[in-house]
Amino acid sequence: VGAEAKLLVVFSSDRYDLEQLIGAINERSGGVPLIGCSTAGEIATSGPGDSGVVVVALGGSGLSVATAAATGASERLREAGAEVASSLKEVGAGPEHRVLLMLTDGLAGDQQEIVRGAYGVAGAGVPLVGGCAGDDLKMKVTAQLYGDRVLHDAVVGAAVASEAPLGIGVRHGWRRVGEPMLVTESSSNRVFVLDGRPALDVYLERLQAPEDARSDPAVFTRFALTHPLGLSRRSAEEQVRFVGEANFEDRSLGCIAEVPQGAMVWLMEGDAESVQAATDDACGEALAALEGRPPLGMLAFDCIARRGVLGDQGIHQEVERIAGHAGGAPVAGFYTYGEIARTHGMSGFHNQTLVVLALS
C-alpha cells in the first residue's frame, strides 16, 4: 500500500496463540500501530482460507492513522463505540477523506448500539466500516487485537484520514420468503415471541428445520446461517439479522443485533447467484466513490452466512471477483459475525452482508 506502514490490520484464526502472534508481528514492524481480531475464516488476494493469518499494512504520505480500544463493551455498548470513535480527533483536520475502521466483539450484545455510540461522536461526515470478530462458529469467545494486547468483549478501531478518496460498498443479496411475522416479544437482540408463539418454534416450523437442528446448538447455528431474519427498511434492501443461536430452554432466538419488539420480520433466503451478484454490486459501489482513481487496496468484511450459501467453491469464486475488482491491488478481509458500514442515514450495522472498503 505504501512505503511507510502507518497501520497494521491483522485477521487471524483463533487457533493461534494470538499474543505470541502479535508479539512476533510487533517485533518485525517495530511497533507500528496495530488493530485486528479473530475470525471465522480469512480472506486474502490469493483466496479465502481457514486457520490462517492475514496481515495488511496501510501507509503512505497522504495517510494518517490513530487507533483506540474500549474494553468491557457488553456492559456499555454505546460508550465503547463512542470511545473508539474519539480516535478521530487525533488524525488531524487536514486530510479530506476519513473513515473509522471498527472491529468489535459480536458476542457482546446489540452491535447497533456500538454503532450509535460511534456515530454520536463521528457524526454524519465520517463513514463507519468494519466487522464483528469470529471464533470459527464456536460462538464462545472472540478476540480483539490492539497494539500488543489481546482483548475480549472489546471494540478496537482505527481512525483513518486520507488525502485520496475512500469508498465503501454494502450489499447482501437476500430476499424475503413468505409472509412476515410480528415480533411480539423481544429484548434488544433476543427474540422471545414471534406471532404470539415461542420464537424458536415458529422459526423451526416455518423453515421445516432438520431434526438435529432442533436440539443440537452447533447444528442449529450452521442451519440458521443461511436462514436470517429481515427487517423492513425504507430503502430497497431489508436489514438482515443473523440468527446466531437458540435457547432450547426458553425457546428464544439470539441475534447479533437488535430486533425491536413490534417490528415485522421476514424469513430471508439467498442463493449463490444473488449472493455473488451482491458481491459485484458492493465492490462497484465502493470503487465508484474513488472518483476514477484505481484502488490501492480493498478490505472485505464478509458475513460467515454468505459462506454457508456459497459453499467452498463459491467463496473462492467470490474472492476472485473481489480481487478482479481490485485490479491487482491487495485484498484482505475475514468472515465476520456481523458487518459495520454506515455511509448514509444512521443505521450502520448489517448481517449476512458484504462490506467492502476501497482505498486509493
Next chain:
Amino acid sequence: MDRLGSWSTLQLTEFLAVVSACGDEDSAMRSGMERAAEALEAEVAALVSETEVLAAVGFAEGALPHRDLLAAARGEEHCLQIPGAGAAAVAAIPVGEEPSRQLLLARGGDEAFGQEELNLLRGMARVLTLTLRVVGALDIERALRKKTQREVRERKQAEQQLAHQALHDDLTGLPNRSLLLDRINHALALAKRHGATVAVLFADLDHFKRINDSLGHPLGDQLLIAVAARLGEALRVSDTVSRPATDTLARFGGDEFVVLCEGLKDERDATEIAERIGAVLARPFVLGDEQIFMTASVGVAVADDLASAESLVRDADAALYRVKEHGRAGYELFDDDMRVRVIERLQRENELRQAIDRDELRLFYQPIVDVNDSHIVGVEALIRWEHPERGLVSPAEFIPLAEETGMIVAIGNWVLEAACRQAAQWRDARSPLGDLSVAINVSARQLDARLPDVVSRVLRDTALDPQLLALEITETVVMDQTEAPVEVLQRLRALGVRLHLDDFGTGYSSLSYLQRLPLHALKLDRSFITGLGDSQETFRIVAAVVEMARALDMTLIAEGVETERELACLQDLGCQFAQGYHFARPMPAEAMTQHLGGRPQPPAASPSLTR
C-alpha cells in the same frame, strides 16, 4: 406508494415498541429522535426548543450548528449543510406537550421527505408525545413507590429494632432475661433429645453498688459494659458440629449476668466456666484514670430431667446466695442441701402467701414511753404471724422472705389498714389509747409514689386523725434511694402523718441529708442502747445524737431499752422517749388496753409524740 404505506405502518409499531420501553423522559426523547432518524435514513436528528438545541445526533463533537438548527425549527431554513455529508433536506415536526419543541430530521442527497414520510414522522411525534406523558406519570409513580418502599423498609427496621430491644439489654446489647429464659427452655428441650447437659451460671458482681455510689452511674455503666465483654472471654466457643458446645451470656438486670451453657459433658464443665469467670475478672478494669478490681459471686445449677428455665435460674440464684453468705468472690454448685432449703423456702413462700388470705397475721403493740415518768406517749405496731402449726413466727423469720418476693407490699398495706382500724377502734371506744399515736413500719418496696394515695385512702376510710399515724422508715432505705423518697416523704407529710426515721445510726446519714428530709423523729437503733452504761464511747455517741436531734428540732426515741441502767443513762442524756422490754414487750391490742389501764395517766401538759 403502496410499499411505502405498509412500510410506514410497520415503522410506527416498531417505534412505539422502542420508545415506550424507555424508563425516563430523557432516554425516551433521545431514543425517539434516533429511531425516527434511523427509520427515515436521515443523517441528522435534533430536538430543538425556541431558544436551544436540547439534543442532537449526527454532528461530530463540537460541530453543532446551533443557529442553523434553530432557524430550521422556526421554518426559516429547509436545507441544512451537514459537515461531511453536504446539503440535507429538513423535516420539522412538533413534539411533546410544549408547542415550541420540534423534532428535526435532515437527510442528505437529493431526495426531499415525501408526504408519506412526513405523515410517519407526525405519527412518531405523536407516539413520542404520548409516551413522554406516560413516562412523566411513571416518573412520579416511581418516586412515590420509592418513597413508600423506603417507608415500609424504615418501619420494618423500626419493628426489628423494637423486637431486638424487647429481647436485649440496652446497655450491653446482651440478651435480656426474657430472651435467655426462652433460650434455656429451648436448650432443655434439645438436651432431652440429645442427652447433653445444660447448666446455668448466675453471676453477681460483688459490691458493685459501691462503684455506682463512689464513681457515679456513668462509670458504673462503662464498667458493666467492660464486664460483659470480659465475661464473653470466659465462654466456650463452639468447636464441634456434632456436639454443639455453646454458651449464651445474658444480663438479667443491675449487676447480674447469667450464662446458659449447652452441650456439657458433666457438671465439671460448668464449674470450669465458673472458674474461668473468676479468672477473667481478676485482671483489673481500667476506666479513664480509675483502676477497678472486681470480683463476682457465681451460682451454678445443672439441669436435671425436671428442670425448667425458671427452676434452673432459681437454683443458680440460690447457689449464688450461698456464695454471698460465704464471703463472695467464688462459686458454688447448687446441691441437694440447697435443694432442700429451696423447697422449704418455696413452702414458706406459699404459706406466707396464704397467711394473708387466711388472716393469720397479727399486730402486736409496744408502748413508747416518756423516759422521765414512763407514761405512754404512743405505740408501735409490730407484725406477727400466727402460724397454725409453728405458733407465733417472728418478723425476722418472714419479713426478709416477704421483701424478696414482693409480698411485703401487700403485707405492709395490711399492717397500715389494721393499725389504723385499731386506732380508730380505740378512739371510738373512748379508750385513752385513742389519743396515742400508732407507729407502723414501712418497707423500702412500699415507699414509692403510690404510698401517699394508699395512706390517704386508709385515713379517709377510718377517719383517723393523721397526726395519730406515724410511719417508720429505716435509715438505710432512705439513704439507698436518692431523690425519689424525699418527694414521697413530703407528700406524706403533707397528709399530716408523722414520719420517723427507724434504726437511726445503722446507715450513713449525713447531717445535711437529714436536714432535707421532712422528718419528725429519729429512732435511735438498739445497738447504741445496749450496754449504754458500760461504754464511755457509746455514751458519748448517744450524747451527740441527742444534741443533733435537738439541733434538727426532731424528737428522739431510743429503741431496745432493756435495763434500768440504760434508762438512767437516757434520762441523764436528756433523751425524751424510749421503748423496749424494760417498759413493756409487744402485746396484742386487748392486752394493750389492760396494760394502759393499770398505768398512771400523763399530766395534761406533758410532752407527747403528737406534738
